Amino acid sequence: MAEFFVVQSFSPAKRGAMKPDIPVQATSxxxxxxxxxxxxxxxxxxxxxxxxxxPEAGDFGEPRLICAYGDDLPEEVSNMQPV
Structure with a gap:
């Protein structure tokens, strides 16, 4: 198994909503x-x-949280297991 590190940012959208930017893969x-x-x-x-x-076997674990910044984080992010 390999570890995949992903950074997801969000930009402001209409009416105070947020839209996800393209996720970026990190190396560590x-x-x-x-x-x-x-x-x-x-x-x-x-x-x-x-x-x-x-990925070859289609086996993916649950994501774990490295860090989070911002107000009103989604529940899915707040409930992630920390690293």
Whole structure:
């Protein structure tokens, strides 16, 4: 199994909603954390996750939270197991 590190940011949308930006893959936990910290200076919500996966076998674990920035985080993010 391999670990996949993903940083997801959001941009403001109409009527106070947020729309997801294109997720970005990081190379490590520290890389994901640094990337999320930088994006949080410009974006209203950012979070980074790590997932254990074997894409060839189609086996994906539950994402775990590396870090999160922003107000009103979705329940799915708030309830993630931390790294």
């Amino acid at each position: 936990i520290m890389h994901a954390r640094r990337m999320a910290e930088r994006l949080a200076l410009q974006k209203p919500m950012v979070f980074a996750t790590v997932t254990d996966a074997d």
